[in-house]
Amino acid sequence: MAERPxxxxLLQTLLRFDxxxxxxxxxxxxxxxxxxxxDLLVGAGLEPVLLAREDAPDRANVVVRVPGTDPSLEGLLVHAHLDVVPAEPEQWSFDPFGGDLVDGYVTGRGAMDMKDMAAMTLAVLLDWASSGERPRRDVVVAFVADEETDGAYGAQWLVEAHPELFAGVAAGIGESGGVVESHVGAGGPVRLARIAAGERGTLHLKLTATGSSGHASRPTEGSAVLALVDALHRIGHHDWPLHMSPLVRAQLEQTAAALGVDADLxxxxxxxxxxxxxxxxxxxxxxxVRASTTPxxxxxxxxxxxxxxLAEAEIDVRCPPGFxxxxxxxxPELVGDGVTFEHSVREPSVQxxxxxxxxxxxxxxxxxxxxSAVVVPGCLGGGTDAKAFSLLGIACYGFVPATADPEGRRRSGLHGVDERVPVSSLCGGLEILAHFLATV
Ligand SMILES: [Zn+2]
Known part of the structure; x- marks a missing residue:
């Protein structure tokens, strides 16, 4: 029998797929x-399905369900996206798709976003398959395409076209959270981990202004460009009031308590x-703690x-839970007269x-x-595939665990250059994930 990777x-191999x-x-x-x-899962005796939209067979997703020992328990979803954002190799100090081990790090585009989670989850699945161990509840694992655009070929499509794959699932874990990091507290160093229990909503806007066209040497009233610029100025500079969701309040209170900082909320x-x-x-x-509207x-x-x-603009709009x-x-008042608007993306906040x-x-x-790690909840400023899965009524958390590296190495390079994760953090993260999936 071949040795189990x-x-x-596993992460190195995943990183070598561009x-x-x-x-x-x-x-x-x-x-x-x-x-x-x-193929790896089939070889281990599991029964995964490979799924893609008919119009895009390359944009493939893999979903596998591991039946739990107690069918009365609600299921758990684990999701990880396989796509990555582009890398410009000339700016990197190693090959973004080499999957090399450098100075105690696993390196490559996707190392922390989020092939690390895919690798840890695969390791648990393969371990269960070889040991005959099973989780208490059904665990559904989705390796998805297209998170870095909008999930139209990945999570969003799976939720719309194949909700049956997630039947009985009550909670899910996925991108962003669960990483133990060292911080400086009033009484010395504190190891802190934040689990994401929410995301701001995404309400992107498309603005359209129309006016009469003509020779610029003879300007008239009603310029589309000026109407649009005025609207962008009002929206972009708008001072949104603070809106503290219970989640962010809990995050600040608990983080302050952990670090010995006086919170005044x-x-x-x-x-x-x-x-x-x-x-x-x-x-x-x-x-x-507030909305943002960024042209x-x-x-x-x-x-x-x-x-x-004609003049058009797009505005990135994020909205805290409850706002x-x-x-x-x-x-409507911020956009003003002479400009129409519609939501190009409208995804509610997650909590x-x-x-x-x-x-x-x-x-x-x-x-x-x-x-000795202190664990607090937190809210993400942007969005992940949790937005799609939460439409199925799944309580979605950001939980891609990693431990603090004893020599101070940090995960870095998310959407930037030299993306990498410490080997020790990855191995510690696997221990946390395996414990969670076996005991939850
Ligand atoms: Zn990601």
Whole structure:
């Protein structure tokens, strides 16, 4: 019998598939990676399915269900995307698709986003298959395509076209969270891990202004460009009020307590002061305490002496849990007259319970491996595939565990250069994940 690959070599192999997600028709590497996973699982005696949209057979997903020993328990979903954002090799100090081991790190595009989770999950599945062990509850694992665009070929499509694959599933774990990192507290170093239990909603806007076109030397009232620029100015500079969701409040209170920082969450100034005092440990709280409306795309005109009749813009809009009605009510006045708007993306915020057995089991698993780690909940500023899976009523958490490297190495390079994870963090993360999946 062939020797079973360990988590490091599983990750190295995954990193060597170039699964770059450039555009809908330009992501052929996903199929090769999905087929490799599919065949590995079949070889281990599991029954995975390989699925892709009919119009895009390259954009492949793999889903496998491991039946639990207690059919009365609700199922758990584990999801990991196989695609990665592009890498510019000339800026890297190693091959982004080499999967090399360098100075105690596993290196490559996707090492922390999020082939690490795919590798750890595969390691657990292969271990169960060879030992005959089974989880208590059904565990459904989805290795998906296309997270780095919008999941139209991955999570979103699976949820729409194949909800039956997730029947009976009540909770899910996936991207972003569960990483133990060292922070400086009032009484010395504190090892802290944040489990994501929510995400801001995504409500991207497309603005369209129309006006009369003509010769630019004879301007008239009603310019499409000016109407659009005025709207962008109002929206982009709008000072959204603080809106503290119970999740972010819990995050700040618990993080402050762990670090010995005085939290003052009674008024806006106090909240901002608290976030500032927490520094890195506050993560993205500065953004998740309020909405953001960020103009990103502007299109108008083609020649300097011609007034265009059409001007368009796109705005990245993020909304904290519980603020959606207020945000939607404010938009018409901010956009103003002469400009129409529609939502190009409209995905509600995500919020999962932080006071129940799922969350407790994640905390217990982290502390099983690192007993002195403090675990707090948190909210993501952007979105992940959790948005799609939560449409099925699944309580989604960001939980891709990793332990702190004893020599201070850190995971780094997310969507940037030299992406890498410490070998020790990956192996520790596997221990946490295996404990969670076996005991939850
Ligand atoms: Zn990702």
């Amino acid at each position: 360990d988590v490091v070599s 699964t770059t997600n450039r555009a809908p028709g330009d992501a052929e590497g996903e199929l090769a990676a999905a087929m490799w996973i599919h 009674d008024d806006d100034d106090g909240v901002l002061r608290t976030i500032d005092a927490l520094g890195d440990a506050a993560d993205v709280a500065l953004f998740t 990103t795309v502007v299109r108008a005109g083609y020649k300097v002496n011609v007034i265009p009749g 959606e009605d207020e945000l939607l009510a404010a938009l 999962a319970p932080i006071d129940g057995p799922w969350f407790d089991a994640m905390v217990a698993s982290i502390q099983h491996v690192d007993p």
